[in-house]
Amino acid sequence: MSGKPIAPGGTVGILGGGQLGRMLASAAAEMGLHVHIYCPDENPPAAEVAAHYTRAEYEDEAALIRFAESVDAVTYEFENVPAETARILSEHGIVRPGPIALATAQDRIVEKNFMKAQGILTAPYADITDETSLKDAVESIGCPSVLKTRRFGYDGKGQAKIASPEEALAAYDEIGRQPAILEGFVKFEREISVIVARGIDGQTAAYDPVENIHKNHILDRTLAPAELPKAVADEACAIAARIASELDYVGVMGVEMFLLPEAGSKRRLLVNEIAPRVHNSGHWTMDACAVSQFEQHMRAVCGWPLGHPRRHSDAVMTNLIGDEVNEWERLATEPDTSVHLYGKAEARPGRKMGHATRLYTLGKRPPVTPS
Structure with missing residues (x-):
């Protein structure tokens, strides 16, 4: 293109x-x-x-x-x-991005089938169209598992956990018996993501993989970079770039992955889902990189050369959810911290109102644990 x-x-x-x-x-x-x-x-x-x-x-x-x-x-x-x-x-x-990427990312079954066709690993999954297919899928995949609507779910919406086969129908009712996908639970070491860009000339650029910590099914913090062996980080970036290329994608994409525990001397990456747009886990790039994911997306869409995705600082990005936005004044007094507010009139529970990014010298970010 x-x-x-x-x-x-x-x-x-x-x-x-x-x-x-x-x-x-x-x-x-x-x-x-x-x-x-x-x-x-x-x-x-x-x-x-x-x-x-x-x-x-x-x-x-x-x-x-x-x-x-x-x-x-x-x-x-x-x-x-x-x-x-x-x-x-x-x-x-x-x-831009084009209709192929949009159609793929809108439907979880289409998305998983695309990954399977590319030989990219995902959690076990099955298409759910009725009670019979749900019963068969639960028997095949096992429990615990999670039932998700094929379309429109995000931040934990449109999904229900199934801890035992007896809970399957109740979960189906909870999501309104919509066309769905059943996914097996994955015992992962951590959740990571890669923000990748692809230009109209087919060139790609990936930011360093980051670790994501969720709270109540909503992204709480992003740690940049994720603490990964170089080979694993390179593999994650390569997977993201391959997905963008196979979709003939133009723009910035977020690719969420699970990092499985080591098996012998190897680690394994599973792709959870893709987002054909700028992504919450890339907000740190606004402050820790010369070219943010937002500028990068505009560069790609407009046919400009992609910017270099290198970061000049380590970072921890924290979402401000609901009333947490009221901490803006305290956050503004913290050194090496940028506060970004979204101008939303009402702070509601679960609503993303802004984010704060704390910067650290490369290699000097303190350990962060889930809250």
Whole structure:
């Protein structure tokens, strides 16, 4: 894939108006680019820092066409863009990442089947369409396992744990008997992720793998870098780059993985899921790298050369969830700490309101344990 770069002064359209769109818009402005936000919500956070904002539904074909014709390229800040929305936009302009990546990441079965076809390891899984397929899958995969909707779940939503076969139907009811996937539990050593970018010329650039610590199914902290042997870190980056290449991806992608315990002298990486967008576990790059994941995504979408993903500092990124955002003043007094707030009007339980990143000299980050 090749094409003329979008020069400074050009306009990038972003589907979605949340915090990721807000940080993308800020990065674009630093590059001399304009951003046009398209979102059905009233007063979304991203609109506050964008040059243009269209409030319309994702099913509004006329509004979508006007939007596509007003920008030089379209990208998105969330992966659940309706397929018809993506189709309409792609007929009237450039959409990056493209429809193949979007369709793959939107459906957990499609995503797992893609990994399997590439020979990339995942947790055991099965497609669930009815009670019979659920019963057979539980017998095959065993317990504990987790039942997830094929589409739309995130931060623990749309999923239910099955500790014993007797709990299977209750779990199925809990997710509304939607098309689902059953995944076997994995005894992992830690959860890691790689933020990888791919440009229109096919070149890739991966940031150092990071370790992610979750609380209540929501990312709590990201440790950059993850403490991994070089061979394992290189393997994680190679897996992420391969996924991006096989999907003919353009932009930044988050690839979440499980690191299994050592077996003899070997370790094994399993891919959990991919996110075809900038990712929460890459927020640390805003402060610890010369080129953040948000600038990197805009570079890729606009056909610019990718920036070098090296970091100049170690970092710990902490999400500010709900009322934790009220700690902003205390956090602002901490040395070597950056506070990023998302401009959301109401702090609700489980809602990401901002994040704080603490920087450390390379190799000097203190040990961090789950809270």
